[in-house]
Amino acid sequence: MPAYDPSAFPQFAVTVDLVLLTVRDGELCALVVKRGGTPYKGRWALPGGFVREKEGLRDAAVRELREETGLRLRDVHIEQLATYGDPKRDPRMRVVTVAWLVLAPDLPTPVAGTDAAAAKWEPVDVLLSEERLAFDHETILSEGVERARSKLEYSSVATSFCPDEFTVGELRDVYETVWGVELDPRNFHRKVTGTRDLLIETGRTTTRGGGRPARLYQSGVAMLNPPILRP
Amino acid sequence: MPAYDPSAFPQFAVTVDLVLLTVRDGELCALVVKRGGTPYKGRWALPGGFVREKEGLRDAAVRELREETGLRLRDVHIEQLATYGDPKRDPRMRVVTVAWLVLAPDLPTPVAGTDAAAAKWEPVDVLLSEERLAFDHETILSEGVERARSKLEYSSVATSFCPDEFTVGELRDVYETVWGVELDPRNFHRKVTGTRDLLIETGRTTTRGGGRPARLYQSGVAMLNPPILRP
DNA sequence: GCAAAAGTGTTACCCTTACACCCATGT
DNA sequence: ACATGGGTGTAAGGGTAACACTTTTGC
Numbered sequence: 264m265p266a267y268d269p270s271a272f273p274q275f276a277v278t279v280d281l282v283l284l285t286v287r288d289g290e291l292c293a294l295v296v297k298r299g300g301t302p303y304k305g306r307w308a309l310p311g312g313f314v315r316e317k318e319g320l321r322d323a324a325v326r327e328l329r330e331e332t333g334l335r336l337r338d339v340h341i342e343q344l345a346t347y348g349d350p351k352r353d354p355r356m357r358v359v360t361v362a363w364l365v366l367a368p369d370l371p372t373p374v375a376g377t378d379a380a381a382a383k384w385e386p387v388d389v390l391l392s393e394e395r396l397a398f399d400h401e402t403i404l405s406e407g408v409e410r411a412r413s414k415l416e417y418s419s420v421a422t423s424f425c426p427d428e429f430t431v432g433e434l435r436d437v438y439e440t441v442w443g444v445e446l447d448p449r450n451f452h453r454k455v456t457g458t459r460d461l462l463i464e465t466g467r468t469t470t471r472g473g474g475r476p477a478r479l480y481q482s483g484v485a486m487l488n489p490p491i492l493r494p
Numbered sequence: 495m496p497a498y499d500p501s502a503f504p505q506f507a508v509t510v511d512l513v514l515l516t517v518r519d520g521e522l523c524a525l526v527v528k529r530g531g532t533p534y535k536g537r538w539a540l541p542g543g544f545v546r547e548k549e550g551l552r553d554a555a556v557r558e559l560r561e562e563t564g565l566r567l568r569d570v571h572i573e574q575l576a577t578y579g580d581p582k583r584d585p586r587m588r589v590v591t592v593a594w595l596v597l598a599p600d601l602p603t604p605v606a607g608t609d610a611a612a613a614k615w616e617p618v619d620v621l622l623s624e625e626r627l628a629f630d631h632e633t634i635l636s637e638g639v640e641r642a643r644s645k646l647e648y649s650s651v652a653t654s655f656c657p658d659e660f661t662v663g664e665l666r667d668v669y670e671t672v673w674g675v676e677l678d679p680r681n682f683h684r685k686v687t688g689t690r691d692l693l694i695e696t697g698r699t700t701t702r703g704g705g706r707p708a709r710l711y712q713s714g715v716a717m718l719n720p721p722i723l724r725p
Numbered sequence: 726g727c728a729a730a731a732g733t734g735t736t737a738c739c740c741t742t743a744c745a746c747c748c749a750t751g752t
Numbered sequence: 753a754c755a756t757g758g759g760t761g762t763a764a765g766g767g768t769a770a771c772a773c774t775t776t777t778g779c
Binding site: 272273274275276277313314315316317318319320343345346347348349350357359361 | 503504505506507508544545546547548549550551574576577578579580581588590592
Binding site: 476 | 768769770771775776777778
């Protein structure tokens with residue numbers, strides 16, 4: 264099989280960027296890293312990097328995730344978000360970036376890896392209103408947040424924001440934070456416990472939230488057609 | 495602003511591919527073109543091509559759409575589907591392709607352009623069961639069809655399959671064909687005519703379907719939260 | 726005991742579903 | 753007249769939303 268003539272069509276650099284979301288202190292937060300080099304030096308940006316020669320796109324996203332946060336695949340939900348390739352999105356050359364949406368539980372340490380000069384969790388409201396993100400990352404973050412919000416409705420991804428074992432009240436906090444609404448605790452409880460394959464009871468309980476001990480659950484395998492919840 | 499050293503990271507070719515769907519004769523069909531060159535010579539493939547040097551991804555998709563079908567942007571619904579970049583998806587070199595989902599009304603002539611040696615509309619059921627498509631296009635088509643099916647539920651994209659003016663019965667045919675189900679004509683009628691901003695009445699009627707004259711509508715601008723329809 | 730959160734029961738309301746029925750045209 | 757699809761009315765059933773009420777802990 265003959266190879267293409269490389270001069271026959273344009274050459275692109277391909278990167279992956281992560282919209283890595285978590286719920287911290289009642290706020291939906293994204294991980295951002297401070298850029299060490301040009302362009303946008305010193306500005307905050309989404310974590311990401313170049314796809315390697317013989318690396319799949321998803322593999323590249325998972326590798327960046329591990330390098331930037333130490334998170335492993337089994338801890339998080341990851342899905343492709345969208346691809347951005349405006350000819351002018353990087354002033355130096357033509358770069359197409361494949362963005363990935365990652366939903367993770369709150370992490371003890373914000374960042375484990377040291378690939379970037381600095382990293383932090385920041386509320387998405389702040390990031391989106393300040394308009395200080397590098398490149399077109401504000402657009403990417405915005406679409407990632409929108410995707411996350413709508414996915415809570417008809418899938419079980421909300422549990423990806425929770426630790427391995429969690430209570431119904433903690434799961435409700437996720438919905439309330441991501442959607443910015445208040446939900447009726449009683450109806451919420453009935454709904455999620457009544458949805459088949461959404462939650463797996465562990466038999467254990469906890470009183471970490473105060474009040475009567477709450478049953479602890481693990482994430483089930485539900486990905487149901489009818490909306491799981493709607494505000 | 496200094497340019498990158500092009501040898502510092504891998505070079506990719508970037509293409510766009512179209513999952514171009516329409517409803518013909520009660521079947522959901524996709525446009526496929528016969529490949530003239532290697533690899534997969536003579537096999538059917540999704541229409542697509544290389545993104546140009548200074549061309550946006552969406553612009554490239556719209557250009558391919560016009561070249562392959564003569565369709566203009568205002569005639570169709572177009573949205574980004576997903577990006578595929580397995581290192582081995584093209585045996586010659588590293589190619590990342592951005593796939594676009596296009597929903598179009600049934601066309602008088604299958605193909606207007608002549609960029610490809612041959613082109614045809616083929617039922618997606620046939621394409622997906624024969625396993626004869628080039629590259630990873632069966633996966634791409636499959637995910638495009640799945641996206642189209644789920645989008646009918648909570649958006650008004652079904653009208654994109656209809657001509658400029660259409661009846662409620664014709665719109666129902668779209669749902670029944672794409673979903674492969676039968677819907678109650680009376681309840682369907684009530685539902686779509688009762689959904690605000692989904693349909694715009696033209697004042698005209700037609701008897702082209704036989705029976706009592708049906709009111710003709712144009713597509714509205716609805717993109718509503720609650721599912722418009724569910725089987 | 727009291728506050729706080731978990732969890733259960735009950736009822737009104739709404740939306741969907743199923744189907745009886747009438748309408749307006751072509752043949 | 754009658755077949756065909758368009759369109760309206762209506763009643764039963766399931767799910768949601770609102771909220772009264774009980775349970776079980778920590779302090």
